[in-house]
Amino acid sequence: MRLVFRVASGTGPATKEVYKLLNDLKLDSPVVNTLVGYSIEDSDIVIVVGDDKTILRSIFELGNRGVPVLGVSEDPTRGFLSQCTINELRYAINNIQKGMYSVEENTRLEVRVDDDKVVPAVNEAAIFPHISATLMEYTLSINDEMIWRDYADGVIIATPLGSSAYSLSAGGSLIHHDAPVFEIVPVNSIDITRRPLIVPNNSVITIDGVSSRHGVEVVIDGLARLPVKERIAITKNEVPCRFIHVDGPSSILSKIEKKIHLAEELLRIPPSAKLIIKILEYEGPLTYRDLVKRTMLPERTIRHALNVLVSRRLVAKKPLLRDARQKLYYLPTHLSSFNR
Structure with missing residues (x-):
């Protein structure tokens, strides 16, 4: 059995953490930032380090190869598809090497x-x-x-x-x-x-x-x-997606309760705010001007919706690198995991 590591970035902190862990455990495992065109064997396990979107992208890159995937969150809070955090990865690898894991199949x-x-x-x-x-x-x-x-x-x-x-x-x-x-x-x-x-x-x-x-x-x-x-x-699809679990039964059901609370919060926001969330989900981070263009809503409506979303921490913002006077609006980790 070979472990293949897929990370979102080739130079980020998570990649450095993975290389350090491989060195400590004396594992000769490949680390890649895409699985497209990469040779995967039937006996391999792919360990994906990143958020839920990274995990979904990795499964998409695998196509119909049906290789089991272990999702590893970079954040202290696990995503919906991740089984452990980066700090728990050593424990997960030890369990996998001992055969102490299960494979859950999900229909695609x-x-x-x-x-x-x-x-x-x-x-x-x-x-x-x-x-x-x-x-x-x-x-x-x-x-x-x-x-x-x-x-x-x-x-x-x-x-x-x-x-x-x-x-x-x-x-x-x-x-x-x-x-x-x-x-x-x-x-x-x-x-x-x-x-x-x-x-x-x-x-x-x-x-x-x-x-x-x-x-x-x-x-x-x-x-x-x-x-x-x-x-x-x-x-x-005749080939399901397969997830590795190292702590017994699937943790999916326990995470659904958190999603229900978040869904209730989303029900209380105005339609314009829901539209902005949908657009950010599929377009990625956007500026205020981008949102006005994409939604075709009045600027006053956009400003009000963004104020509601930011105050409730449903949308986050940061300065635009090329122009610090502009803000880039994006979905925080807990909400991108909800939608994905």
Whole structure:
């Protein structure tokens, strides 16, 4: 068995900590900052050091290789997908070497766009207009049976693991991670009868007749954006994502309670603030001017929403490196872990 370390940065503190640990344990393990094109064997375990987005990106880079992943958080507080912190990594490696670990399998989506490109998704496939705050039209079918025609801000198809991510903040249900189902969540539909729908995970979910004034795209786990011309077909990916656990049963259920409290906090903020969170989630850090352009909301509304978000610590800000007079707004770790 070989341990392969994947870190977000090749020169950051976490990388130095990993090299120090490998030296202390006398391990000859490769350390890489991407898994794209890297030769991974079936017997390998990939240890990913970073936040939940880094872990998701690593699984995305692995494609359908199905290699078990141990998520390691750089922060004292574990992310949703991480099993331990960087300070606990030595203990985790010792347990892995002794065979004292388990592997949890989680179902993924297989997303086929316009009968062409196929990509896997751990959490969700989020289908939205290219420009925020505009409506899109689509038809939902399950196993070739039409369910509804809808006008909405978008629609999310989520796995059980992803049900506690973006779909939860959009009004979806929490689903036990072992349940053999997928969830379909309309986002801000103009028809109040359009509610979240749970379907068996052996279903073929089709979103077709897709249209919007500015075009439509599908966002995979907040990582990959693909333009959609007409149709998306979603099925169960035959290769699950696999997570290493070194402390007995999965810690996912214990983390859901924290997400529920955070979801309740998000329900109390105005719609403009929710829109800003969604845009920061998928666009990354943005300046005030960027947010005005992306949301197309009045500047007064943007200022009020940012004041609410910053005061509640749902959004953080820091000076822009190239111009300290401007601020860069971004999602703090606890909220990016919530959405991802």
